Amino acid sequence: METGLEAFVALCRKSEIKVTPQRLEIYKEIISADNHPSAEYIYQNIRSRLPGISRDTVYRTLSSFQEWGLISQVPNLDEMIRFDPNTQPHHHFVCEKCRKLIDFSWSEFDSMAIPAKLNGIGTIHNRHVEIYGLCQECASKEQQ
Amino acid sequence: METGLEAFVALCRKSEIKVTPQRLEIYKEIISADNHPSAEYIYQNIRSRLPGISRDTVYRTLSSFQEWGLISQVPNLDEMIRFDPNTQPHHHFVCEKCRKLIDFSWSEFDSMAIPAKLNGIGTIHNRHVEIYGLCQECASKEQQ
DNA sequence: GTCGTTGCAAAAGTTTTGCACGTTA
DNA sequence: TAACGTGCAAAACTTTTGCAACGAC
Numbered sequence: 001m002e003t004g005l006e007a008f009v010a011l012c013r014k015s016e017i018k019v020t021p022q023r024l025e026i027y028k029e030i031i032s033a034d035n036h037p038s039a040e041y042i043y044q045n046i047r048s049r050l051p052g053i054s055r056d057t058v059y060r061t062l063s064s065f066q067e068w069g070l071i072s073q074v075p076n077l078d079e080m081i082r083f084d085p086n087t088q089p090h091h092h093f094v095c096e097k098c099r100k101l102i103d104f105s106w107s108e109f110d111s112m113a114i115p116a117k118l119n120g121i122g123t124i125h126n127r128h129v130e131i132y133g134l135c136q137e138c139a140s141k142e143q144q
Numbered sequence: 145m146e147t148g149l150e151a152f153v154a155l156c157r158k159s160e161i162k163v164t165p166q167r168l169e170i171y172k173e174i175i176s177a178d179n180h181p182s183a184e185y186i187y188q189n190i191r192s193r194l195p196g197i198s199r200d201t202v203y204r205t206l207s208s209f210q211e212w213g214l215i216s217q218v219p220n221l222d223e224m225i226r227f228d229p230n231t232q233p234h235h236h237f238v239c240e241k242c243r244k245l246i247d248f249s250w251s252e253f254d255s256m257a258i259p260a261k262l263n264g265i266g267t268i269h270n271r272h273v274e275i276y277g278l279c280q281e282c283a284s285k286e287q288q
Numbered sequence: 289g290t291c292g293t294t295g296c297a298a299a300a301g302t303t304t305t306g307c308a309c310g311t312t313a
Numbered sequence: 314t315a316a317c318g319t320g321c322a323a324a325a326c327t328t329t330t331g332c333a334a335c336g337a338c
Contacts (some may be wrong), residue, residue: 038224
């Protein structure tokens, strides 16, 4: 925890990023929360310590932290909900550029034993793979 | 296509669900679109054929279709973006009830060859597993 | 003092809800 | 005709943006 904060301040000094109370609190909240918080959750939790903070500071700071490689976004397809006429369990290839989704099956994965570390984690219902990359169309456009 | 539509009408008749022009168009759009469309995409595409249709009909119909098992939602953690202080590639266990996320690594999966079917699909950058279930806390509450 | 950051306010975009009217069976 | 479905309008909620004031270095 301490180490994380110190590393943050050191990185800022080195990278000419200004250290502000808001950034410190947001960073502290993310590394101490164990639930992969959302922007709104962070905002609500910080308000008691920094009463004047505004939502947009939280959003902008999180966006900056991502840019600087301090945090990452939990993989999520889109901000929009998308629908699938295939109601059977299956996996997805996701084009990072055009967001096209291609279904595929992977029986070898489906029948694979789950890591031993997950034994006491709870009840497992199903599993899903997402493979990210560029689809053929986008990959060929990229080369031009 | 035809078969899908006929099956839809048959299911409706059997289940005392009313067949309306809006429902038919929305269903047709989903099964013919190859891109796992969003509600907004479906709305925009149907408007030319059903000029009077409203957004909320599309949303409510999609919600009904899900309830009836005709379509599924593409797996997505939440409507909100969530952040992760762990910037290394890793996988997630997702509790379906409290939405808690637990990180885990799975080197056996990471080094597994990707299905041959995906060979010509494009450029692959990375892959991510999501395991869905109930965490220990929620599973024990469930039993009570 | 300079320039990056912040707060405020407003807006954009997705999704939900209440209510009166229309339509299906 | 009875019950369900739809359209309209408004609202809730997450996220983004423009601008003036503030604060870190």
